[in-house]
Amino acid sequence: MKSIKITLFAFFVAFGISTKAQNDFTLYQMRAIPQVTTVNPSAFPLSKVNIGLPVISGTYLSFGNSGFAYSDAVRLTDDDSLEIDLDNAIDRMSDRNIISSYTRTDLFSLGFKAANNYFSIGITEVFDTRFFYPRGLFEFLWFGNGGSNLGQRISFNGLGLDFIHYRKIGLGWARRIGPNLTVGARFNYLYGGEAIYFSKSQLGIATDPIDYSLTVDAGMEVNTSGIRRISDISSGGSVSTDDILDYLLRGNNKGYSIDAGFNYELFDLFNISGSVIDLGSINWRDDLETYTLEGGEFTFDGVDLFSLVDPIVGETSASGLQNLVDSATNFFTDFDTLPNKSFSTPLSPQIYAGVTYNLTNRVRLGVLSRSQFIKGDLSTSLSASLSATVGNFFSTSLNYSVYGRSLGNLGVGLSFNLAPIQIYVITDNAFVAFQPYNVKNTHLRFGLNLTFGRDYEL
Amino acid sequence: MKFTKTLGELSVVFFFLALFYNCERRYFEFDKLKDVTYSPQLALPLVNSRLGMDDILARNQLDLIQTDAEGLITLVYEDNLIEVNPFQLLPPLEQKMEYSLGTGIPGTLTFNVPGSLNYADQVDIDYPAPQDQKLREIKLKSGKLLIELNPSFPGITPDIDLDFTLPGIILADGSTYSVSKSIPSNSPNTFTVDLTGATVDFTKGALADDRFALDYDATINYNAGDQLGKNDKLDYGFTLQDVEIKHVIGDFGSQQIPIAKDSLKISIFGQVSSKGKVRLTNPKLFFEINNGIGLPFRVLFNELYSYNEVVDQTYPILFQTFPNPFPINSPVKIDDTVATSLEVNKDNTSIIEILSPTPKYLIYDVVGEVNPGGGPNYNFISDESIFKIKARAELPLEGFVDTLKIQDTVEFSLGQTVEELESATVNIITTNGLPLDAKLQIYLYDSKANNNAGQVLDSLITLDNNQIFVSGVPGANGKIDQTTLEDQTIQVVLNQQTAQSMVTSDKMIISAQLETYNAPNQSIKLFNDYGLGIKIGVNLKGAITVGSSDI
Numbered sequence A: 001m002k003s004i005k006i007t008l009f010a011f012f013v014a015f016g017i018s019t020k021a022q023n024d025f026t027l028y029q030m031r032a033i034p035q036v037t038t039v040n041p042s043a044f045p046l047s048k049v050n051i052g053l054p055v056i057s058g059t060y061l062s063f064g065n066s067g068f069a070y071s072d073a074v075r076l077t078d079d080d081s082l083e084i085d086l087d088n089a090i091d092r093m094s095d096r097n098i099i100s101s102y103t104r105t106d107l108f109s110l111g112f113k114a115a116n117n118y119f120s121i122g123i124t125e126v127f128d129t130r131f132f133y134p135r136g137l138f139e140f141l142w143f144g145n146g147g148s149n150l151g152q153r154i155s156f157n158g159l160g161l162d163f164i165h166y167r168k169i170g171l172g173w174a175r176r177i178g179p180n181l182t183v184g185a186r187f188n189y190l191y192g193g194e195a196i197y198f199s200k201s202q203l204g205i206a207t208d209p210i211d212y213s214l215t216v217d218a219g220m221e222v223n224t225s226g227i228r229r230i231s232d233i234s235s236g237g238s239v240s241t242d243d244i245l246d247y248l249l250r251g252n253n254k255g256y257s258i259d260a261g262f263n264y265e266l267f268d269l270f271n272i273s274g275s276v277i278d279l280g281s282i283n284w285r286d287d288l289e290t291y292t293l294e295g296g297e298f299t300f301d302g303v304d305l306f307s308l309v310d311p312i313v314g315e316t317s318a319s320g321l322q323n324l325v326d327s328a329t330n331f332f333t334d335f336d337t338l339p340n341k342s343f344s345t346p347l348s349p350q351i352y353a354g355v356t357y358n359l360t361n362r363v364r365l366g367v368l369s370r371s372q373f374i375k376g377d378l379s380t381s382l383s384a385s386l387s388a389t390v391g392n393f394f395s396t397s398l399n400y401s402v403y404g405r406s407l408g409n410l411g412v413g414l415s416f417n418l419a420p421i422q423i424y425v426i427t428d429n430a431f432v433a434f435q436p437y438n439v440k441n442t443h444l445r446f447g448l449n450l451t452f453g454r455d456y457e458l
Numbered sequence B: 001m002k003f004t005k006t007l008g009e010l011s012v013v014f015f016f017l018a019l020f021y022n023c024e025r026r027y028f029e030f031d032k033l034k035d036v037t038y039s040p041q042l043a044l045p046l047v048n049s050r051l052g053m054d055d056i057l058a059r060n061q062l063d064l065i066q067t068d069a070e071g072l073i074t075l076v077y078e079d080n081l082i083e084v085n086p087f088q089l090l091p092p093l094e095q096k097m098e099y100s101l102g103t104g105i106p107g108t109l110t111f112n113v114p115g116s117l118n119y120a121d122q123v124d125i126d127y128p129a130p131q132d133q134k135l136r137e138i139k140l141k142s143g144k145l146l147i148e149l150n151p152s153f154p155g156i157t158p159d160i161d162l163d164f165t166l167p168g169i170i171l172a173d174g175s176t177y178s179v180s181k182s183i184p185s186n187s188p189n190t191f192t193v194d195l196t197g198a199t200v201d202f203t204k205g206a207l208a209d210d211r212f213a214l215d216y217d218a219t220i221n222y223n224a225g226d227q228l229g230k231n232d233k234l235d236y237g238f239t240l241q242d243v244e245i246k247h248v249i250g251d252f253g254s255q256q257i258p259i260a261k262d263s264l265k266i267s268i269f270g271q272v273s274s275k276g277k278v279r280l281t282n283p284k285l286f287f288e289i290n291n292g293i294g295l296p297f298r299v300l301f302n303e304l305y306s307y308n309e310v311v312d313q314t315y316p317i318l319f320q321t322f323p324n325p326f327p328i329n330s331p332v333k334i335d336d337t338v339a340t341s342l343e344v345n346k347d348n349t350s351i352i353e354i355l356s357p358t359p360k361y362l363i364y365d366v367v368g369e370v371n372p373g374g375g376p377n378y379n380f381i382s383d384e385s386i387f388k389i390k391a392r393a394e395l396p397l398e399g400f401v402d403t404l405k406i407q408d409t410v411e412f413s414l415g416q417t418v419e420e421l422e423s424a425t426v427n428i429i430t431t432n433g434l435p436l437d438a439k440l441q442i443y444l445y446d447s448k449a450n451n452n453a454g455q456v457l458d459s460l461i462t463l464d465n466n467q468i469f470v471s472g473v474p475g476a477n478g479k480i481d482q483t484t485l486e487d488q489t490i491q492v493v494l495n496q497q498t499a500q501s502m503v504t505s506d507k508m509i510i511s512a513q514l515e516t517y518n519a520p521n522q523s524i525k526l527f528n529d530y531g532l533g534i535k536i537g538v539n540l541k542g543a544i545t546v547g548s549s550d551i
Helices: A002-016 A034-038 A085-092 A133-141 A229-232 A241-248 A318-332 B003-018 B053-058 B351-356 B496-504
Strands: A047-052 A057-063 A074-076 A082-084 A096-114 A116-135 A153-155 A160-177 A181-207 A214-226 A254-266 A270-284 A290-298 A336-340 A343-346 A351-358 A362-373 A376-389 A392-404 A405-418 A423-427 A441-454 B036-038 B041-052 B065-067 B073-078 B083-084 B096-102 B117-125 B134-152 B160-170 B175-181 B190-194 B200-202 B211-222 B232-250 B255-265 B275-280 B284-289 B298-307 B313-316 B327-328 B338-346 B361-370 B378-382 B387-396 B396-404 B404-410 B421-432 B436-446 B455-459 B467-469 B486-494 B508-517 B531-542 B545-546
Touching: A034 A047, A085 B190, A096 A441, A116 A133, A116 A181, A133 A153, A160 B361, A181 A229, A181 A270, A181 A343, A181 B200, A214 A229, A214 A343, A214 A351, A318 B211, A362 A392, A376 A405, A405 A441, A405 B255, B036 B486, B083 B255, B096 B117, B096 B211, B096 B378, B117 B284, B134 B160, B175 B190, B211 B232, B255 B298, B255 B387, B255 B545, B275 B351, B284 B298, B298 B351, B327 B338, B378 B496, B421 B467, B421 B496, B436 B496, B455 B496, B467 B486
Parallel strands: none
Antiparallel strands: A047 A096, A047 A441, A057 A096, A057 A441, A074 A082, A096 A116, A116 A160, A153 A181, A160 A181, A181 A214, A181 A254, A214 A290, A254 A270, A270 A343, A270 A351, A290 A336, A351 A362, A362 A376, A376 A392, A392 A405, A405 A423, A423 A441, B036 B545, B041 B531, B065 B073, B073 B387, B083 B387, B096 B232, B117 B211, B134 B190, B134 B200, B134 B232, B160 B175, B160 B200, B160 B211, B232 B378, B255 B361, B275 B396, B284 B338, B284 B387, B298 B313, B298 B327, B298 B361, B396 B508, B404 B508, B421 B486, B421 B531, B436 B455, B436 B467, B436 B508
């Protein structure tokens, strides 16, 4: 029983902690941390030379659910009891919701200033996973297809799982143009590892309000790359050195992306900035397998009794029912497998736009908006921040942000320097530590850099 | 300094925020989790069937249903073929025919020297036919003639030399039967004659009936001292045995033979109660007779009536213009067969009236009468003289049904509680291409209630919503256009109380009331393109409580 409760807890936490991932409100305001160039390539870090040590220089973790928080589904009642309230949780969902997990590890980074320029290079391993679930799925499971759902198409459109694993090798260049303007860009070469991509996901069920006949419409296309290879290995297949080299260096899953940004100083009090990140895609050509389910409809409108029972002689036969079962089974399992269909997965572009106001040369207030496109959906979030530095060894940023239809997100970023060694910890939602039941997002970035020539005064 | 102040202010703000958002552990005290009520509504289609008359016809393995050129459906009920053995009309053939030859002397004659006496003559041997029957000829496929010679000459010592001929016995080779033999004078002598293919002529050369001639020549030998008495004699006996007849010619008299006493089961009325009225406007009852007996013949219905076993009532037919008895055709040549059809219909009988009470059986007792007008009538019966009769009822489905109630009781057991079912809505959608209105009611019945007296607990359908079929409207041609039918929906709502009654009940009483279009003022016909569609869907509303201890 305890394990079931733990499972229940895990379920609601898993579904209840959310973000659409890759928020970097806090980092964006912390120029003391060299990784700031990953969210705005025009940003000049507050140190002249920055080295990111392999693996430990930067780790980014985020996990979340855009649908609802734990406390939306499990509520405290006036009599000090707990109550599962899935009605409320479903109310909180949007039509399409995402459970996302984003992991990013800096394998190596190097950046340095040269006159009015800042050059950087970085290699990063990225795992990006998104499970899309429609609100209709929960409505169907909780409310059923009867009642108010009669005559409506309950949509499961978009149900699916996107997963990509790739390596990003970026080359960035930021340059001051005149006294107030800084622009920057980074060109990224993307080297794909594995991918699962639901390029088409149409699924719905409609119930006739009179005779309750069920009509299911479906159309699917799932592209994969490298999954078969993993499957072979996990089932005991042998792996040669050549295979490893092929995987690490000689693959054909290639892509490119561009990041670009600007900073503009106004009256020495304001800073206006903006950036576009992850504008690109990966073309997948290795170890391909595509599964398609032709679009169509299947209607079940009841069993023909006379196919089961002869009305004249009264004999029964199961063949009519078997035919029906076969038809339904074929409809849902008749996937075509295409072995060599290449495909492309777009990254999820993000646009940052912000303004800061310098209270002092070490403290500034800021507002920042962030928009992200995920499979055609645009989500926008906002934050207000207060950032500060102390000496050349400490910087911090606090922000309050609204994103993922979650109102209360407190971001905290801290960086310390012991000589050139910089340790930093950043989160966009510190409340996860205090109120895991209320948050929909969790996010953590930490690492260790070597920074030289620091000057934390703005 | 300024920065320190700012940092301090931020710390205060952060502190209060942290207090405000302090962690609430109660969210994870699962032992305080309340029961969860899960109330999904599941709507499912159950049945989608169309029963077309064409489907029924396609599955008609019993030859129960026929259609005419217009597609009018006729139910056909046939009885088994009945064969009548015509030889039962014959008199008994294996009878003994006798003749006794006497000496003709008044006293006793003693012979002193050896010698012989000869007796020769032609005499008649008579067949003992029943009154009003006469035999003229028997053609045998096989058989034998037992000849018994019984001499009684106690005073005579030598054998008797005997020659005799039977001109009426014509053997298979065309010869007449004759024999010569010596027989002991005082002991019986028996022998048989093979009559395979023989003909026995009882006309004695077209001079008589039931009679054939015996030409005999008997020589009585004697020794000296032998005596011949006035009572001495030679008895002849002739008996046909083991005969298989090819044909018989004669006058068989006026006779009555049973043909068929049987019943036709009319299953269409199987579950119909006595209430209501069914009127088939063109029923017919056919008797098909094949007759190979060369006799004047007629069929007599001793009985023809219907029987409704529900009310244990019989309904005898009135023969109006139908001739009862009914003459049937007879062949004029041996080995011919002629057919006769008898049709009992609405025009010659009251058959409509005897079928209106929805009988389950049609019962008939038919006998045959031969030579009904008396004799003499010389006819034949042969081994090819088949007499077969087959009864068939044809019920064209035209007429009307007026307030006919059908009721059936079926065993029913839900077997478990239905607490987790808050309600159920059953939609029944019909598309009726038949000219038939139907109302349906289903009662939940507890046979053990009231000390086993039984009680209806509930009904499933409200009275204002029980018309499951609404009749189609026939057009000017009398047919319903099957392409313009409209759906009819009735809704059955089962609440908790009804559900509880379903648990308690052990029987369901299904009651339907049928009525054809505009009955009884208008007759309708059922055609083979008519059909009936029915869909049933159910919307279940659950009320499933999951206790926290179950989680």
